[in-house]
Amino acid sequence: MTAPATSARPRIGISSCLLGRPVRHDGGHKRDAYLCEVLGSVFEWVPGCPETAIGLGIPRKPIHLRRFGERIRVVEVDDPAHDVTDALADEAARSLQTVVPLAGYVLKQGSPSCGLHGVRVHDREGTHPAREGRGGFAAELARLAPLLPLAEETQLHDPRQRQHFIWRALAYHRWQQLAEDGMRPRDLVDFHTRHKYLLMAHDQEAYRRLGPLVSQAGNSGSFKELSNNYIALFMSTMRNVASPGQHANALQHMAGYFSDSIEAHDRTELGEAIEAYRLAQLPLAMPVALLRHHLRRHPQTHLEQQLYLDPTAFI
Template sequence: MTDNTPFAAQPRVAISACLLGHNVRYDGGHKQDRYIIETLGKYIEFLPICPEAEIGLGVPRPTIRLMGDHVHPRLVGVADPNWDVTDKMEQFAAKKADELRDISGYILKKNSPSCGMERVKVYSETSHQNLRKGTGVFARIVMHHQPLLPVEEEGRLNDYVLRENFINRVYVYHRWKRLLVSGLTPATLIAFHTDHKYLVMAHSQAAYQRLGRLLSNLSDMDLSTIADDYIQELMPTLKRRVTRKRHANVLQHIMGYLKKLISSDDKRELAASIEAYRRGETPLIVPITLFRHYFRHHPDSYMSRQIYLHPHPDSLGLRNTI
């Protein structure tokens, strides 16, 4: 069984240093985020990075912005557009991305010309217009070098669904990295797949079936190749939002493991809880708590492995709001 509780081994997540309260912004200040520090910080080991400070722009420093083509804009000074630090930032980002192979996620500062994940202002070279279509230069390079890495902006973490999705992916990627470090074998890869069955099914049953087919010929193909194909399919799948309908369908599948073990009244209560969740009347934690209760009284070796019932620490409260 994959070791998913009690979450003793913390995921390592890189983060824009200003979000942790480091005084590294252009004005010498910070953008401390209390939720990140006081809540996520209890369970995640943060690695603070400020690319602008690390390439030597100083604190405080002249402001910079994106200019030109929104796909590959230049990173230039606001007061002096001839001051161009694009190449220096791109070289630093490529080097840093290669150094960060042990991280399981990245939280970026929104709107930053260096760290913004999306919708960063890109200014025209010929007019005063700007388009919110850019990505920070540092962020773009890191995401290119590590396309499977869970990445989010601190502003988007205020969306409860995006927050749970991001943390969920961080823990899955963390478990995957631990699997690789501990030694990949056909048995451990199959165990990982088994443990994540219902978690993956909530995002896409078709993807779960494709992943299963990948593992059907472990004796005929190179294991490292299969593992690479597996994670290439898994991580984009987990990025998809899970609807209440999909969660409810998974919960009904899981209920099948209890149908011969609990009373008719208990089955009606559990079914009603699933339907109340599907209709949007209760959060996901309500039926999940009921399932945990019943499985404590009626242990099932297969269900005890399922990450879906314990994907991240309960005290984060992520399933209390979705």
């Protein structure tokens, strides 16, 4: 039987050592309890260790990033002639060729293979490291799949960055499901509608630029090209973490739906919670929980559809 091409939970690639697999060069691991025990309920992890996948054993000689003029290569620390840069790049390409597409990737910070930001780059002699590089596997992953949400495990310990990653992965997963099912113009309209407040929070101007693409969906000669342009702009809009002020603005728009339906003291409480969040006195989850509370009592289809209010992002 052919495997389904999409799954219920987003499938997220992850550096295997973060799940506790003993794949590090010294035979150890870097198990991350939060990823294993909490985020594992949201995502289906797809573990991979690029270094073992390219045939480096366990244990193995350590590797690092080394600069040779303009080029940065991944080489063995004790034998820089042993260069695994190309093998790691090939492994990144292979890891993207899954039957069920990945909706994101969580990478081990600081690794010369998996690190996403600020990995140590040594000079030609292997000394004077500067935190300016990206692991060989992670760099190729980012190049080949520019829309794929990527994060290091430490970013996911921060609530704002975690919410941001979950939203992006859920949205990308939804897009992949629609694409797999054969997306129609009305699916694009529905997708755009469900992400209205997330987009507004991240970039109001980009939200306005996406609108015309959606309105042309039914009339476009090439819907595929239009939808590709849409998701490229959507994912780039969602790339940066929104500021508290941007979120507060989106929350106020959503609160406006209840201006006639809830009591004055509830409106005040909601407004104060949004303001307290903006001033970093409350987490975002608090005004969102209040909005969900009012939504249960005063259903609003448009708000109920919003990924912004999905409790999954607030675990």
